[in-house]
Amino acid sequence: GQQVQQSPASLVLQEGENAELQCNFSTSLNSMQWFYQRPEGSLVSLFYNPSGTKQSGRLTSTTVIKERRSSLHISSSQITDSGTYLCAMGNYAQGLTFGLGTRVSVFP
Amino acid sequence: NSKVIQTPRYLVKGQGQKAKMRCIPEKGHPVVFWYQQNKNNEFKFLINFQNQEVLQQIDMTEKRFSAECPSNSPCSLEIQSSEAGDSALYLCASSLSGASQNTLYFGAGTRLSVL
Numbered sequence: 001g002q003q004v005q006q007s008p009a010s011l012v013l014q015e016g017e018n019a020e021l022q023c024n025f026s027t028s029l030n031s032m033q034w035f036y037q038r039p040e041g042s043l044v045s046l047f048y049n050p051s052g053t054k055q056s057g058r059l060t061s062t063t064v065i066k067e068r069r070s071s072l073h074i075s076s077s078q079i080t081d082s083g084t085y086l087c088a089m090g091n092y093a094q095g096l097t098f099g100l101g102t103r104v105s106v107f108p
Numbered sequence: 109n110s111k112v113i114q115t116p117r118y119l120v121k122g123q124g125q126k127a128k129m130r131c132i133p134e135k136g137h138p139v140v141f142w143y144q145q146n147k148n149n150e151f152k153f154l155i156n157f158q159n160q161e162v163l164q165q166i167d168m169t170e171k172r173f174s175a176e177c178p179s180n181s182p183c184s185l186e187i188q189s190s191e192a193g194d195s196a197l198y199l200c201a202s203s204l205s206g207a208s209q210n211t212l213y214f215g216a217g218t219r220l221s222v223l
Contacts, residue, residue, distance in 0.1 A: 033211060041145075041197045043214035045110065084149070095141045095201065096212060098151035 003027055004089050006099035013077045013106045021102045023087035025068040031090035034061055034072050036083055037101065043086070046072070050090075077106045110134070114200050114215035115182075121190045121222050129218040130182040133202030139163075140177050141212065142185050145197040154198075157183065190222040 005024045013019055023032070031050040035043045047054050047061040049070065054061050058078075063070040074081055084103050088096035113132040121127045133140050142154040155165035157177040165175075172191075177183040187194055197219050201212040 035214070040216070041199075041219060042216035043110075043199065043201075045211055045213060048211040088151075095143075095153060095156060095203070096151075097153075100149045 003097050004087060004099040006085075006087055006102050008102060009100070010103040011105070013081075013104065015077060015079055015106055015108050017077050019074045019077060019104065021072040021074070021085050021087075021104075023070045023072070023099055025070075025089050027068075027089075029063075029065050029068055029089060032063060032070050033088050033090065033096065034070070035086040035088065037086055038083055046085075074104070077104075079106050079108060082106045110213040110215065112200055112202050112213050112215035114198075114218050116218060117216060119218055119220045121220065123191060123222055124189050125222075126186060126188060127190045127194070127220055127222070128184060128186040129198055129220070130184050131200030131202075131215055132182045133177075133200070134213055137202035137204055137213070139203045139205060140183050141201045141203070142175060142183075143199045143201070145199060145217075147196070151199075154185070187220075190220075192222050195220055195222045 003026045007022045033048050034046040049061045049063045051065050058075045060073040084101040086101045088098045111134045115130050138159050141156040144152045155175045156163045172188050175185045197217045199217045201214045203212045
């Protein structure tokens, strides 16, 4: 089955709202990354966060290893935050195992 | 933030044709990965290299796909005989070492359409 599960699959926000995206792993976690995928496909690395909490601007990532989960919090969403957010679990052999993403749409 | 360069951005081929795409990893990154992302957002690992050596590749890659990362030249991924099911976004990523220790940086991808 899917080793990396993301929820929700999609999210519609009004500009200014906060959002929490979840990522759950079915196996032990070595490391994980959050990415933002632009509509045309390019991936932007948001966080490399194997454990604990990291913040960058309006984004905060929290990974709890023993619970095999990570979350991405978006505060005060903006229209430019629209896109797909992907989490991925790191492994030595294949690099990363990705979830299917959360598609975020922010409207004025 | 990423300096991984992929070319071309778009590639259109007929079934049975060869399709070749290239990737220049970030300077100083010895590890390179190729992934395929299909229309359902599913990522599939294809192959990875450390310097010029293949570390791991999947069966699909061993049959119709070929890839190399020669020294002082771009890495490349080539599909010998394209099939409709190969239509996807092909993403290249580079890293200082394996993904269990370091961030992977991705290029913008090559979107292949096989007609």
